[in-house]
Amino acid sequence: MTETNTVLSEHFxxxxxxxxxxxxxxxxxxxxxxxxxxxxxxxxxxLFSVDEAPDFFAQANFGELTLEKKAKDETIFTLIPSKIENRCFKLEAGFLAQQHQKIGGYLTEAYEEVFQKKNLVRITLKTDLRERV
Known part of the structure; x- marks a missing residue:
């Protein structure tokens, strides 16, 4: 079995x-x-820290996650998934929103933007600093 076939069968x-x-x-x-x-x-x-998210994403085969920007009420991640076509990334967005909310203690929601030509997904977390959880 070639290396390409092995990778395909692992993700199939x-x-x-x-x-x-x-x-x-x-x-x-x-x-x-x-x-x-x-x-x-x-x-x-x-997770104990949002810094652990990239390792979790890799282990879960969600893709390669990178923190792009962290501000007071907004955090932006870039995700490079193994497959982007015809896939919804709400699972990943919800996961990050809940982790950020638990770690930070404030209501956090997420939305994602899919850039098929660049083969990446931008996940933006919005935190409401007036709403403690």
Whole structure:
């Protein structure tokens, strides 16, 4: 088996579930449920620091995560996933939002922008510093 085939087979099961089965089961509610599921995963796999997120993303096969900007009420990550076509990234956004909220103690929501031609996803976390959790 060649190196390319090995990589494909390692991700095949994950992609089968993530890209085909889940979207079929969730239907039109896919984005909302995946965001909630990402938050739920974050509660089950808590990080002690947002700096741990890139390692978690790599281990979970979510892709390569990089912190681009950190401000008082906004944090921006760049994600380079193994696959970008026809994929929703609400799971990753929800995961980061919940981790940031738990670590910082303030209400945090996330939204993502997909840049297919650049093969990257920008995930922006917005924190409401008036809303303690």
């Amino acid at each position: 099961g994950y992609e089968l579930i993530r890209d085909h089965l889940i979207s079929e089961i969730l239907g039109s509610h896919e984005t909302e449920i995946l965001y909630w599921a990402g938050k739920s995963l974050a509660r089950k796999f808590p």
